[in-house]
């Protein structure tokens with residue numbers, strides 16, 4: 053056998069061996085181009101069926117890209133995804149299932165609803181063949197939209213659109229539910245209610261969940277495990293309580309840091325590159341706050357917000 057074929061075969065068999073019926077096992081690599089230069093996303097994780105993982109990290113670190121890679125919406129440079137007994141991706145073996153053949157449901161930050169269909173139509177469209185259309189109404193009930201089933205999505209509020217996007221993702225009965233800040237547009241009580249509905253649903257269907265959140269309290273409520281990404285790599289992996297402290301529901305983790313430089317995000321808002329504990333991250337600031345290089349800040353690991361130290365003094 054030609055020597056160059058051997059590594060590819062070995063890699064393929066490693067991916068194929070990882071293909072256990074009750075596990076999601078992946079290693080994905082992708083070169084991303086950030087505003088301040090290229091970053092290589094390189095993440096390997098293994099989850100059991102029904103596990104819920106919260107993905108946290110500073111803005112621009114690759115969280116959304118990782119969800120898109122898993123869903124098959126972004127091509128990987130290298131790696132594999134072995135999902136519940138099936139290879140969705142094995143770059144070494146040339147296997148790359150298209151998004152529609154992966155049993156992954158992704159709820160985007162911008163919802164991606166069909167504007168020409170009613171609320172009910174959006175959910176019905178996603179039902180697998182053979183599932184009665186009454187299932188759409190059950191799901192709309194679950195997310196509190198039963199009364200708006202005939203409305204066009206364009207006439208829903210941001211929070212209602214977010215709930216519709218969630219119902220549509222659930223309709224497809226995914227084995228892997230990928231949620232990109234799914235509840236960020238919802239206010240307190242409703243957010244709590246949907247968090248509970250999601251937790252109950254997960255327990256009932258054993259759906260594996262990966263959710264991007266900036267909210268440690270949400271990670272504590274919805275996730276068994278939290279992973280912190282920085283510059284495309286996993287820097288912490290453990291239980292949310294161990295990572296953020298059991299009282300994270302009230303106070304996000306605060307780290308002392310120092311401003312290195314101010315950058316401009318894609319939406320034109322300022323982002324500050326902060327150095328904290330030997331690492332760097334990008335953080336937002338409250339409107340009107342101006343920081344200079346060298347300023348001391350407190351960095352909230354929950355929403356990656358930097359607050360000038362002086363402003364926090366009593």
Ligand SMILES: Nc1ncnc2c1ncn2[C@@H]1O[C@H](COP(=O)(O)OP(=O)(O)OP(=O)(O)O)[C@@H](O)[C@H]1O
Pocket residue numbers: 083084085086087109110111112113114115116117118126
């Ligand atoms: N297809 C692509 N090719 C190359 N680079 C990309 C691609 N898509 C996104 N990027 C870059 O990858 C970086 C990470 O983006 P991503 O949206 O994954 O970060 P994030 O951690 O989800 O950020 P946020 O918390 O702000 O949503 C960004 O700098 C983005 O410009």
